[in-house]
Amino acid sequence: MYWGIGAHGRKKKLTTPQSVIITVFGVSRNTISIWKKKDSTMQYWLEHLQDIFNYPKIDSIKFNNNSSQFDIDDIKEVFGKETKVKIRNTGCHAFNQMILQNFLLVKKLNIMPSNFPNSKILKRILMQNFDHLDIDSELQGTTTMTLDELLLINSRKSYIGFLRISAKQINKFIKLWQKGSNPCMEHLYIVNLRSEDSDKDIVMKGIKHDVIPDNQTRMFKNVGFTDTSLVTGGIDIHRMDGTKATIQIKKGLMVFTVQMYVWLDHCVV
Template sequence: MPIRILSLPVKDLQYVINSMDVIDSISFSLCSKRTKNLVKASNRKIDFLRYPRRGTLHIFAQVRENFIRFNISTPESHYFNVFDSCIEFAQGKFWRKPEFTIGDWVSHILSIFNKSMVDDLVICDDCPIFFVDNVKQVFRKCEELRIRGNCSRQLTNSTFFKLAPISEQVNIGSNIFEDENDISKFMSLNLKTLIFDDFENPFRLTAGDLMSLNIEEVLMGTGNISERELNRFLKLWMKSNHRFDRKKLITQHSRVKYKEDQIFKGIKFEIVHEYYLLKREDGKELRAVLDYGFQIEFL
């Protein structure tokens, strides 16, 4: 005999919803507007140390050939796919909501978990280029955009320029700047964080690229800036009145140890604790750390 769950006292109902796993709570939210609001009101929170935004569920969305795969970490991993008006849970179970589009699925998922954006938006190699525009409309915003290293050059390029404006942080997995692409176009974008992550083809940067830097933080897993270019950049920075607000540039590659005498050749600096401190005439300061890689902070 069925039971009328909605006649339970609200507190008990919230206990029941919080006892469900994420996928079951999504199914429950799809029963009616009332159940959707109940799941939303349960305001599911988690304490998961691995992620920077502690206390909330972590939502990944992978854009594939003809579907979007959601992965929700609580910290257990729960995944499901959405395409057209369908949702596909694990074990190959489908459910259709005829009036829903992919955009409605995304809004529904974000809404019930009280999230304004997905945490990770991953573009996979089988995502069609024409679909990138739709992705922009459907997601509107994301914390981190990750363009997988095996994506084609055209897909990486198109995705970067179309989706970087909706992302707080961009992670590019393949070096697309070897020939025709000018890396300074990427560096001048107004982003919070840009991560270059191609170990096979390290990103080659020049002093000019660094001068065009408009991103708050650039992290390069495998950047390739010569000591000569770094010296040129530091000299240009010392002489100019170019202002970098809260900018940080980090590159790490373990093959070569940077040589202090070549990087600071002809530049006045102080050593404060383990940092090299450079002071400009206008009072602006730059702090650098050198090792197998370098870190520069504009103070």
């Protein structure tokens, strides 16, 4: 959904829109409509559309180019009930901080390293207990994160795109998880730029494990998600408390991916 703001480009306040462009996404094609009612507020349009489609929720809100022109308090007042926030290239680090402060309690957060000064993701963001923390799934740049910062992640499901981390550090991370680190983690997906040490043997060195045949499949489900994941084969390991996890390692031409599924009771389908 895109909110048309008229020819004069209203700034700061979410003023009455001149028109609203509605896109309904279909299986074979999308339908685009332009509705005009110049005396209707943003709040009216939102509630009107929710009534039409019988869908009272706001699944997500995306902050993109020029978002920083608008008053964050207005945005929060009108659209403050969503469960997922996506921050892209707003062009303003200060505004990004305001987004994070005003939408602190969302369940799912989608960010990029470039949203932060010096591309350093705030530790308090890593430590927050999101259902899903998505760091650059669109692979717009590289993510720099130390092992200590990786150990701070407290989300149930995490995706980290183009992470600059060695296979040896991933090996240390897994060993520390076995000792009790990252207790909330259910699913971790790392896309790593391939390097000389991008090797499965280095990742698993010194870790007792069982190799699962590729023809064996299991169903996995994260908290807060309706869809299930099919886990094929992999490498099973155990934490000191007996919790099982499956690690999948794949090497491509340019990237080296590591996924880790933690089989908590509510994740087993």
